[in-house]
Amino acid sequence: MRFGVIGHKGRMGEALAAAITEAGHTLQVGVDAGGDPEPLACQCDVLVDFSAPAALAANLSAARAAGIPILIGTTGLGEEHVVMLAEAAKVVPVLQTGNFSLGVTLLAHLVREAASRLGPDWDIEVLEMHHRMKVDAPSGTARLLGEAAAQARGISLPDHMESGRHGMTGARREGAIGFATLRGGTVAGEHSVIFAGPSERLTLSHSAEDRMIFARGAVKAAEWLRGKPAGRYTMEDVLGL
Structure with missing residues (x-):
């Protein structure tokens, strides 16, 4: 080609x-x-x-x-x-796509499966880290993973997205999908989706070692x-x- x-x-x-x-x-x-x-x-x-x-x-x-x-x-x-x-x-x-990685593609599939099977009492948080030169946040991959979770729950990501928490934010909003962004060094890409339920947590993660x-x-x-x-x-x- x-x-x-x-x-x-x-x-x-x-x-x-x-x-x-x-x-x-x-x-x-x-x-x-x-x-x-x-x-x-x-x-x-x-x-x-x-x-x-x-x-x-x-x-x-x-x-x-x-x-x-x-x-x-x-x-x-x-x-x-x-x-x-x-x-x-x-x-x-x-x-x-926000990420061409085959591993991330499978991760998004697993996130969709988990979000659809775990009830609303399981809170969803997306954590990502990239190199210091990255200019957008959250990353396209983080948004892709958040969108997978939102679709599985039949909700709109823009309406339920929470990022940049600071100060007296109050209690976590029910149904929210949280995003946390880290920047530094030469990290190619680290993404985790955390499902925090009553007395237990499930974390699905992917690490990019090379661009x-x-x-x-x-x-x-x-x-x-x-x-x-x-x-x-x-x-x-x-x-x-």
Whole structure:
């Protein structure tokens, strides 16, 4: 496959370039901030976007114009970006995720299972830690895990999310999904989802030891996405969960 990488000079872009070569594919070309993704898309079989939320509209437009699949690993997306993704998915295959790791994908599946089977008297807290250079919080992966828990309980994550607790916050709100964020050092990614019930706790965790796990997961997802009809896909689809 011929890959086009948007954000190819960033840390994830460099890891992706290595994973593409490792898997026997070709990094056809890449663009960064200020570059035009449309000429790139015309030369490729798939686009992978690890850039910034502000670039999403142009990147989706390039994939639509070329008629090729696009994978999006950009984090920090808002509700307006969700609408953009849905519109693009009417024309081309779109896979967007907060984390391309196969282990995290399975973790989200287990979180969904636990949240659906444990009652509302089990409180849910999401804890994450990343390197000091990460600019968004909570991480896209933390949000992905929180969303898995919320979906399993039939609630809206934005309406039940609690983060940045400070001062006299009062008792924990019933049904809340809490988020705690740590930053420091060179941590690639640590995520835990804690289910705290009456007199017992269940913790589901994942540790990323190397950024290459995300890059390899993205390549695997691109291989799976090729030839699929237009639509919105997830990493759980890739693993057949």
